[in-house]
Amino acid sequence: MAMALRPIDNALPTTPERPKKQTKVAVPMQKQQSGLVNDENQAPLPATADFAIDYISSENLKPISDPDLKIQSLSEGFESKDWVKVCESLNNVRRFALHHSALLAPTLENVVVVLVKAMKNPRSALIKTSIMASSDIFTAFGDGLLDSAASNAFDQLLLQLLLKASQDKRFVCEEADRALSSMVQSLTPLPLLQKLRAYASHGNPRVRAKAAVSIASCVAKMGLEGLKDYGLVSLVQKAADLLNDRLPEAREAARGIVMSVYNAYTENEEEKLRENEEEKPEKQEIWLSFCQSNLSTIHAQSMVKITSSQ
Numbered sequence: 001m002a003m004a005l006r007p008i009d010n011a012l013p014t015t016p017e018r019p020k021k022q023t024k025v026a027v028p029m030q031k032q033q034s035g036l037v038n039d040e041n042q043a044p045l046p047a048t049a050d051f052a053i054d055y056i057s058s059e060n061l062k063p064i065s066d067p068d069l070k071i072q073s074l075s076e077g078f079e080s081k082d083w084v085k086v087c088e089s090l091n092n093v094r095r096f097a098l099h100h101s102a103l104l105a106p107t108l109e110n111v112v113v114v115l116v117k118a119m120k121n122p123r124s125a126l127i128k129t130s131i132m133a134s135s136d137i138f139t140a141f142g143d144g145l146l147d148s149a150a151s152n153a154f155d156q157l158l159l160q161l162l163l164k165a166s167q168d169k170r171f172v173c174e175e176a177d178r179a180l181s182s183m184v185q186s187l188t189p190l191p192l193l194q195k196l197r198a199y200a201s202h203g204n205p206r207v208r209a210k211a212a213v214s215i216a217s218c219v220a221k222m223g224l225e226g227l228k229d230y231g232l233v234s235l236v237q238k239a240a241d242l243l244n245d246r247l248p249e250a251r252e253a254a255r256g257i258v259m260s261v262y263n264a265y266t267e268n269e270e271e272k273l274r275e276n277e278e279e280k281p282e283k284q285e286i287w288l289s290f291c292q293s294n295l296s297t298i299h300a301q302s303m304v305k306i307t308s309s310q
Helices: 067-078 083-099 101-119 124-146 148-165 170-186 189-201 205-221 224-230 232-242 248-275 283-294 297-308
Strands: none
Touching: 067 083, 067 101, 083 101, 083 124, 101 124, 101 148, 124 148, 124 170, 124 189, 148 170, 148 189, 148 205, 170 189, 170 205, 189 205, 189 224, 189 232, 205 232, 205 248, 224 232, 224 248, 232 248, 232 283, 232 297, 248 283, 248 297, 283 297
C-alpha cells in the first residue's frame, strides 16, 4: 500500500540562508576641536563648561567697586542668553545683598523672580548659583521678603527650594538644604511657619519631609506664646500625621516638633502651678492630659511615648 504524501503545508520549515556578513569599512573620525582633542598624555577635559563656574562662599564675596553704576546694568545680565553671564549677574546679586542691600531693595521682588527662573533651568550651575544667592538674600533682607510686594515671589522661591532639596543631585540638594536653613534662621518663625504649613501636606513625600524639617526648626525657635498664636492643637495634630509618614526624615522632624511643644507647654504649666502654690504633677501627666484632650487615643499614646523616651 502506497504511503500518503504529507501535505505541503505541514512540511518542516526550511532554515533561511544566513545573510553574508558585510565587510566593515573603517571610517576615520573627524578631528575634534583643538581645545577638546583627546591626548593620552593629557588629563581628560570636562564634558561641560559647568566646571568653569566658581561657587564663591558668602564670606569671600567682596563689595562692588562702583555699586551705583553696576545696579543699573544688573538686569541686562539676567536677560543674557549666555548662562555664564547670568551666573555672573547672580553672583553680583549676592554682592549687592551682602554689601549694598539698600541699592538692591527696590528691585527685590524682580530679583526673587529671576532666582526662581534660574532654579527652573536645567543647567546645574545656574541652579546652584541661584540657590546660593537666595541664602544671601535671606540673610540680608529677612522678613522684608514677606512684605506684601514680594510675598508672592517668596512663595514661588520657597516651593523651588523645597523641590531642589528633594532632588537626587547631591550638590544641588545640599545647597538647597543650606538655603532653607538660612531662611529659618533669618525670618521670624511664626509667619514663616504659616507659609510652610501647606507643604507639610504636599503630595511629594520628599517635599513633605523637607517642609517638616523647616517647620521643626521654626518651632524650636518659638516660645509658648508664639506656638499658641500659630495653634498648639493644629501643630501637634500635624506632628501626629507626620509621625506616620513614609520617610524617616519626616518622622524625625515630627518628633522634634513634639519635643519642642512638650517642653514649652509643660514648663509653662509647671510655672502656673508654682505661682498658685499648687501641688505640681509630673510633666508626663500634664502632657498626657493635653494630648488626650486634643488628639485621638492612638495619637495621644504616640505623643506620650516620644516624650517619655527622652
